Amino acid sequence: MKDESSVIRPSPDTPSSSSDEGGPGRETVVSDLSVAYYSVTSFAHPKTGAHKLASFQQASLLPERKLQGLLFPFTELEPYLAKTATSGQFQLFQPSVEDIARAEKLFSPSASHMIDYHTSAVRIDHAPSLPQPEVCFIGRSNVGKSSLIRALFSLAPEVEVRVSKTPGHTKKMNFFKVGKAFTLVDMPGYGYKAPQDFVEMVEPYLDTRKNLVRTFLLVDGNVGLQKADMVALEMCEEFRRPYVVVVTKIDKCRQGALLSSLLELQETLSKTAGCFPQPFLVSSVNFSGIYLLRTDFTFSCPLRNPFRSISTEILCSGTSCLVPGSDDGEVTRKSISIFMTVMVSLVMFAMGCNVEARKLWGHIRRPWGIAIGFLCQFGIMPFTAFALSLAFNVLPVQAIVIIIMGCCPGGSSSNIIAYWLDGDMDLSISMTTCSSVFAMGMMPLCLLIYTSVWIPADTIQIPYRSIGITLLSLLIPVGLGSLFKRNFPNVAKKMLLIGSILGVLFIIAITVVGAVQYQSSWTVSSSLWIIGAVYPALGFVLGFFMARFVGFPWHRCRTIALETGFQNSQLCSTIIQLSFTAEQLELTFAFPLIYRLFQLVVAGMFVGGYQIYKRRCKGSSSESDCQDVDDEKLPSKDKQKYALENGGFVCDENGKTGVKPKITQL
Ligand SMILES: Nc1nc2c(ncn2[C@@H]2O[C@H](COP(=O)(O)OP(=O)(O)OP(=O)(O)O)[C@@H](O)[C@H]2O)c(=O)[nH]1
Numbered sequence: 001m002k003d004e005s006s007v008i009r010p011s012p013d014t015p016s017s018s019s020d021e022g023g024p025g026r027e028t029v030v031s032d033l034s035v036a037y038y039s040v041t042s043f044a045h046p047k048t049g050a051h052k053l054a055s056f057q058q059a060s061l062l063p064e065r066k067l068q069g070l071l072f073p074f075t076e077l078e079p080y081l082a083k084t085a086t087s088g089q090f091q092l093f094q095p096s097v098e099d100i101a102r103a104e105k106l107f108s109p110s111a112s113h114m115i116d117y118h119t120s121a122v123r124i125d126h127a128p129s130l131p132q133p134e135v136c137f138i139g140r141s142n143v144g145k146s147s148l149i150r151a152l153f154s155l156a157p158e159v160e161v162r163v164s165k166t167p168g169h170t171k172k173m174n175f176f177k178v179g180k181a182f183t184l185v186d187m188p189g190y191g192y193k194a195p196q197d198f199v200e201m202v203e204p205y206l207d208t209r210k211n212l213v214r215t216f217l218l219v220d221g222n223v224g225l226q227k228a229d230m231v232a233l234e235m236c237e238e239f240r241r242p243y244v245v246v247v248t249k250i251d252k253c254r255q256g257a258l259l260s261s262l263l264e265l266q267e268t269l270s271k272t273a274g275c276f277p278q279p280f281l282v283s284s285v286n287f288s289g290i291y292l293l294r295t296d297f298t299f300s301c302p303l304r305n306p307f308r309s310i311s312t313e314i315l316c317s318g319t320s321c322l323v324p325g326s327d328d329g330e331v332t333r334k335s336i337s338i339f340m341t342v343m344v345s346l347v348m349f350a351m352g353c354n355v356e357a358r359k360l361w362g363h364i365r366r367p368w369g370i371a372i373g374f375l376c377q378f379g380i381m382p383f384t385a386f387a388l389s390l391a392f393n394v395l396p397v398q399a400i401v402i403i404i405m406g407c408c409p410g411g412s413s414s415n416i417i418a419y420w421l422d423g424d425m426d427l428s429i430s431m432t433t434c435s436s437v438f439a440m441g442m443m444p445l446c447l448l449i450y451t452s453v454w455i456p457a458d459t460i461q462i463p464y465r466s467i468g469i470t471l472l473s474l475l476i477p478v479g480l481g482s483l484f485k486r487n488f489p490n491v492a493k494k495m496l497l498i499g500s501i502l503g504v505l506f507i508i509a510i511t512v513v514g515a516v517q518y519q520s521s522w523t524v525s526s527s528l529w530i531i532g533a534v535y536p537a538l539g540f541v542l543g544f545f546m547a548r549f550v551g552f553p554w555h556r557c558r559t560i561a562l563e564t565g566f567q568n569s570q571l572c573s574t575i576i577q578l579s580f581t582a583e584q585l586e587l588t589f590a591f592p593l594i595y596r597l598f599q600l601v602v603a604g605m606f607v608g609g610y611q612i613y614k615r616r617c618k619g620s621s622s623e624s625d626c627q628d629v630d631d632e633k634l635p636s637k638d639k640q641k642y643a644l645e646n647g648g649f650v651c652d653e654n655g656k657t658g659v660k661p662k663i664t665q666l
Pocket residue numbers: 025027028029139140141142143144145146147148162163164165166167168169170171187188189190248249250251252282283284285286
């Protein structure tokens with residue numbers, strides 16, 4: 001545990017006692033927090049009975065400082081943290097005020113969105129089978145589970161959630177339906193006066209409930225994590241359920257005590273795998289943190305795959321949500337997806353116009369290039385990812401995403417760029433193909449080696465189907481292109497030229513569209529940005545030197561460099577969407593996008609540099625390139641031409657570029 005005296009700034013307000021828990025029955029509000037003087041009674045709406053701060057609209061009328069404290073309770077504690085201590089972990093989830101306001105819709109009842117008690121169950125087999133995602137609240141008896149649910153539902157005061165001063169009041173699992181969006185389950189408490197059948201009731205629920213998407217584990221802010229809480233925490237870890245820790249009754253806490261328990265808590269959470277690293281601070285009395293927690297629901301209810309949100313309109317149309325804005329309806333998304341597939345196929349068809357089956361087969365028969373590529377792809381890249389994650393000390397979930405990126409096979413973009421770098425197109429395509437095939441076995445292996453420090457091996461879902469589709473969408477058009485070239489060499493040459501230009505435009509377009517579509521997720525830690533910028537460049541450089549080290553000619557070194565640095569970032573995005581919760585996505589979703597952006601920027605710089613070099617030193621690069629295009633028994637004249645310049649552009653005597661007429665012989 002950290003030495004708290006070193007992280008809590010001495011303050012006259014910081015009390016020496018660590019707890020003032022009143023125990024059952026005591027409800028006096030003893031708080032230093034500036035918002036603490038709002039009490040339930042003084043703010044109850046005279047007609048509806050709803051708390052006056054139930055609605056964010058009302059709360060937003062408060063003075064700015066008070067409002068900040070209500071929305072983000074940690075801001076009240078921040079000044080008391082020593083300068084050396086980091087507060088970032090407590091402020092990972094920072095939705096915009098607009099998102100907070102929007103989240104309220106989810107908790108506002110209407111004729112089409114009823115919020116109501118549904119049923120109770122004492123055993124898992126009595127639990128209703130409901131299709132909606134489910135969230136549950138667990139914690140010690142009297143920690144404030146039912147009160148928190150009541151506060152969340154305060155916009156629907158007619159919903160009866162029973163609260164009591166007496167511990168062990170809630171005896172059953174109580175199910176509340178929130179429209180068609182989700183079901184919320186109030187659990188009996190564990191520990192003091194827990195129901196006798198607590199274990200038989202709750203354990204199987206947490207273990208087997210299929211639609212359980214989030215568990216909120218409540219911890220009393222006055223006393224921090226207790227032994228019983230540790231057991232619950234370990235249970236969540238064991239069942240591999242995503243969970244969030246909520247610190248309750250913060251209105252009763254003094255800042256010193258609260259900070260101490262928070263720091264201790266943070267220390268524990270940093271060692272967990274399934275817990276969201278940020279604890280949420282709440283008070284069901286003065287509504288601190290309630291709006292933030294409501295907003296978390298809009299992120300956590302579409303959960304496993306936020307791109308398949310329950311109702312984009314209600315839940316996730318905000319700018320800081322991962323779900324694309326409401327304009328991007330299902331139809332638009334499908335159209336974009338079909339358009340992209342057609343475009344990729346066309347471009348790969350054009351690239352295939354530069355491929356000869358004989359040479360491709362040659363690379364597979366004598367797979368030296370592929371072997372080096374394999375070493376770079378599944379040796380250098382995952383290790384570099386691991387090393388970078390450790391060096392930058394990123395969060396475990398971010399480290400896992402960086403490693404997933406490192407374990408991904410190369411994408412088809414590398415083939416397009418290889419063309420512009422006068423790489424060996426046959427090698428490029430055979431490497432992309434082989435790395436996609438090898439990825440089926442190597443990805444799980446590398447992930448097991450490098451991520452098992454943080455998470456159990458089977459947490460990450462590898463979309464074998466997507467890899468298969470990528471393979472097909474590469475091989476079929478390339479095969480057709482190659483056939484086309486054999487029969488219509490002249491037209492194939494033109495196709496290649498058009499395809500190579502279209503390909504570049506296409507890569508730029510999808511990078512820009514991705515960047516704009518998911519603009520909300522760009523706000524991630526600076527270390528992810530630095531890693532995203534450095535990592536592809538490192539991949540290119542290490543791949544290049546590795547290939548050069550074993551004596552490959554320059555054009556193949558360029559090809560292997562590209563295949564190493566270029567990763568199938570789309571595949572990485574798919575994997576993390578399948579494997580991570582919405583909050584984890586918030587922290588990590590940007591990484592594949594950042595990587596994609598920088599791999600393009602770095603590759604663009606290489607292409608630019610290479611093209612300038614080629615023009616300026618006409619002949620010299622090609623001459624040096626052509627030393628060893630010899631592993632196939634081609635006539636020596638063809639050898640030089642074949643792999644050195646992919647035919648679209650060559651220098652004339654004046655250093656100008658144009659379509660090379662002789663290429664048509666290929
Ligand atoms: N001051 C303060 N008191 C709270 C807060 N939340 C709950 N309480 C009080 O704590 C007591 C227990 O609250 P409940 O919501 O019934 O607790 P529970 O976790 O559901 O308890 P069980 O159902 O017995 O497991 C009640 O007297 C509440 O008024 C809070 O945020 N601040």
